[in-house]
Amino acid sequence: MKMKIQKSRRPSVNVPKVIxxxxxxxxxxxxxxxxxxxxxLHLRESRGNFEMPAAEAGTVELCQGAVVEQSFTVKIQxxxxxxxxxxxxxxxxxxxxxxxxxxxxxxxxxxSESFDAAAIPEGGLTTMTLETPVETVYNxxxxxxxxxxxxxxxxxxxxxxxxxxxxxxxxxxxxxPTDGVLCFSVTGEDYIxxxxxxxxxxxxxxxxxxxxxxxxxxxxxxxxHSYVVNALxxxxxxxxxxxxxxxxxxxxxxxxSILGVFWSFLNPLLTMAVQYVVFSSLFRFDVPHxxxxxxxxxxxxxxxxEATNMALSSIVGxxxxxxxxxxxxxxxxxxxxxxxxxxxxxxLIPLMLVVLFSGIIPTKAYFLVIFVLLxxxxxxxxxxxxxxxxxxxxxxxxxxxxxxxxxWMYLTPIFxxxxxxPDNVAWVLGVNPLYYFITFARTCIMGGISxxxxxxxxxxxxxxxxxxxxxxxxxxxxxxxxxxx
Amino acid sequence: xxKTMIEVNDVTMRFRxxxxxxxxxxxxxxxxxxxxxxxxxxTALSHVSFEVKRGETLGLxxxxxxxxxxxxxxxxxxxxxxEGSIAVHxxxxxxxxxxxxxxxxxxxxxxxxxxxxxxxxxxxxxxxxYDEIVDFSELGQFIDVPIRxxxxxxxxxxxxxxxxxxxxxxxxVDEILSVGDAAFxxxxxxRMMDLMGGGTTVLFVSHSLEQIREMCxxxxxxxxxxxxxxxxxxxxxxxxxx
Numbered sequence: 001m002k003m004k005i006q007k008s009r010r011p012s013v014n015v016p017k018v019i020x021x022x023x024x025x026x027x028x029x030x031x032x033x034x035x036x037x038x039x040x041l042h043l044r045e046s047r048g049n050f051e052m053p054a055a056e057a058g059t060v061e062l063c064q065g066a067v068v069e070q071s072f073t074v075k076i077q078x079x080x081x082x083x084x085x086x087x088x089x090x091x092x093x094x095x096x097x098x099x100x101x102x103x104x105x106x107x108x109x110x111x112s113e114s115f116d117a118a119a120i121p122e123g124g125l126t127t128m129t130l131e132t133p134v135e136t137v138y139n140x141x142x143x144x145x146x147x148x149x150x151x152x153x154x155x156x157x158x159x160x161x162x163x164x165x166x167x168x169x170x171x172x173x174x175x176x177p178t179d180g181v182l183c184f185s186v187t188g189e190d191y192i193x194x195x196x197x198x199x200x201x202x203x204x205x206x207x208x209x210x211x212x213x214x215x216x217x218x219x220x221x222x223x224x225h226s227y228v229v230n231a232l233x234x235x236x237x238x239x240x241x242x243x244x245x246x247x248x249x250x251x252x253x254x255x256x257s258i259l260g261v262f263w264s265f266l267n268p269l270l271t272m273a274v275q276y277v278v279f280s281s282l283f284r285f286d287v288p289h290x291x292x293x294x295x296x297x298x299x300x301x302x303x304x305x306e307a308t309n310m311a312l313s314s315i316v317g318x319x320x321x322x323x324x325x326x327x328x329x330x331x332x333x334x335x336x337x338x339x340x341x342x343x344x345x346x347x348l349i350p351l352m353l354v355v356l357f358s359g360i361i362p363t364k365a366y367f368l369v370i371f372v373l374l375x376x377x378x379x380x381x382x383x384x385x386x387x388x389x390x391x392x393x394x395x396x397x398x399x400x401x402x403x404x405x406x407x408w409m410y411l412t413p414i415f416x417x418x419x420x421x422p423d424n425v426a427w428v429l430g431v432n433p434l435y436y437f438i439t440f441a442r443t444c445i446m447g448g449i450s451x452x453x454x455x456x457x458x459x460x461x462x463x464x465x466x467x468x469x470x471x472x473x474x475x476x477x478x479x480x481x482x483x484x485x
Numbered sequence: 486x487x488k489t490m491i492e493v494n495d496v497t498m499r500f501r502x503x504x505x506x507x508x509x510x511x512x513x514x515x516x517x518x519x520x521x522x523x524x525x526x527x528t529a530l531s532h533v534s535f536e537v538k539r540g541e542t543l544g545l546x547x548x549x550x551x552x553x554x555x556x557x558x559x560x561x562x563x564x565x566x567x568e569g570s571i572a573v574h575x576x577x578x579x580x581x582x583x584x585x586x587x588x589x590x591x592x593x594x595x596x597x598x599x600x601x602x603x604x605x606x607x608x609x610x611x612x613x614x615y616d617e618i619v620d621f622s623e624l625g626q627f628i629d630v631p632i633r634x635x636x637x638x639x640x641x642x643x644x645x646x647x648x649x650x651x652x653x654x655x656x657x658v659d660e661i662l663s664v665g666d667a668a669f670x671x672x673x674x675x676r677m678m679d680l681m682g683g684g685t686t687v688l689f690v691s692h693s694l695e696q697i698r699e700m701c702x703x704x705x706x707x708x709x710x711x712x713x714x715x716x717x718x719x720x721x722x723x724x725x726x727x
Binding site: 240241243244245248251252255256321322323324325326327394396479482483 | 500562590598605607
């Protein structure tokens with residue numbers, strides 16, 4: 001079967017200009033990302049961090065002459081801090097406690113610091129922080145030595161876990177080897193290989209982009225059809241239509257309501273307020289800046305449900321048009337997702353208000369949220385295409401999807417901290433794209449820093465994967481839509 | 486020599502019709518398991534071939550279910566033929582059924598742009614022609630009123646005005662010429678004649694042989710998916726009546 005429709009008024013595209021623009025934008029983005037990602041581009045929280053074991057007992061009363069020694073090794077490239085947890089016997093103590101960290105390979109002192117015993121509460125921590133991270137202790141045997149000048153009766157005691165066992169760790173109390181592990185933690189950073197070679201990667205992709213551009217340009221010059229040029233023509237041709245449809249969706253959404261567009265603004269705020277009251281007073285989740293935590297999750301998840309639900313009905317709902325006018329059918333789900341995006345952008349205003357109200361100072365990392373919103377949109381578009389196609393053949397999908405999004409919502413840490421998930425359910429987070437998107441946004445908004453580079457790749461891959469699956473299925477089935485409408 | 490605008494080459498269109506149209510997943514699975522998923526093939530068009538030259542007005546006649554609408558849908562690209570090929574050289578503008586491209590919550594003005602975009606016009610063109618469209622529709626101040634408040638005659642005038650303002654290369658008209666009041670009917674009829682005189686190729690479906698005779702030179706008579714007769718309007722219409 002051959003199908004050939006030549007439009008005589010085919011819009012022309014200035015391919016060389018587009019390619020040059022694309023390369024220029026790429027170069028700009030590369031530099032911008034380098035600046036925005038800052039330190040997080042090449043440093044990440046070390047995977048070798050040693051978490052503090054749960055305290056079970058005291059060690060010894062750390063008075064003059066007593067010494068607690070814990071030897072250990074950690075795979076941390078840049079050691080930053082060592083903390084110890086203390087028991088006070090529930091009494092005021094006095095004196096000075098000293099923590100020393102030795103490199104037992106060459107016997108050198110890495111860092112030491114003294115703390116006033118009177119200032120330590122029961123279960124409190126003392127933390128030695130290295131102003132300049134130490135880079136020479138990766139996988140090197142280390143010794144943490146703690147002693148003090150307190151008098152008996154007014155000395156604190158470092159806590160320990162009796163049951164914990166770690167390979168290569170040994171604890172000795174006053175020179176006597178003891179089973180168990182001291183309640184201490186070690187944190188630091190690791191270098192990220194890809195981040196260190198950021199410019200090489202950027203240049204590599206840039207070269208690939210230029211080569212692809214040249215290829216497209218050559219094909220275009222020879223008058224051959226290529227996907228890229230066709231896509232550009234489609235964008236140019238249907239830009240106006242898409243804009244009209246998006247503005248239609250947007251205008252009619254609130255057309256006959258009194259508050260109008262203000263609802264886009266009010267909705268996330270009200271949802272957040274309700275959930276805040278419910279969950280902060282009933283469940284008392286211990287999340288810092290809980291309102292911000294909530295509204296970030298709500299805004300992102302609401303967009304996802306709105307976009308997918310609108311896309312779901314886009315083909316069936318426009319049956320009247322589809323059976324009468326020819327236009328590429330992907331336009332319908334696409335415009336629905338785009339009009340949800342307009343809504344999302346508006347709901348960023350209440351989000352920012354909550355952020356400022358909570359006393360968080362915005363940083364340059366806030367611009368990185370644009371990246372995750374882009375991924376989220378592409379992801380939702382992919383899901384939306386899939387649903388729109390499925391809906392034509394099986395109308396049950398609309399009810400099924402309502403249930404599925406509800407389950408999905410409860411499996412995504414929107415209003416609860418991810419730490420409350422039991423271990424046997426926690427794996428669900430790892431396969432939940434929305435969890436990645438929401439965590440990305442929260443890292444930027446609440447932490448004020450960029451996530452690790454790998455998270456960018458994960459988010460982009462999930463978005464593109466969804467788009468690929470969705471558009472393939474949509475493309476394969478779209479010719480049969482008319483027959484089922 | 487006039488250029489060929491539409492070539493229909495041995496087009497066959499078959500639909501698979503379930504005994505019952507299955508629309509829910511559960512039903513689909515249960516009938517598939519019971520092995521009752523048999524389809525009835527229905528041939529809407531079989532081996533239809535013809536050509537339409539530039540500036541020609543081709544009439545399509547036939548009983549209900551003869552395949553006229555299917556043929557128009559294939560030509561406008563909505564359906565893909567099961568067999569055969571079709572080549573269309575030019576932009577196709579279908580005259581929509583009343584209001585199918587309209588949003589009733591938007592004003593007449595917003596709908597002109599929306600509907601225009603759906604019909605494939607670009608922005609500059611619509612902006613340039615906007616006044617002309619409003620003038621032609623005779624809607625006056627109602628153009629800024631949401632069209633849910635329009636009467637059906639007003640809707641029809643708006644729809645016709647948007648569709649007919651452009652000089653499309655190929656215009657598809659599926660029985661919608663009787664819109665509005667007598668005066669507007671007169672006007673739209675005149676506009677159609679203008680379009681046809683101005684080199685637009687028109688595919689015209691009607692059950693009114695009178696209109697067909699008046700507007701078309703050539704007529705295709707479809708009967709049960711096949712071309713029963715093709716040729717001069719008078720001749721075909723004469724045979725059709727008999």
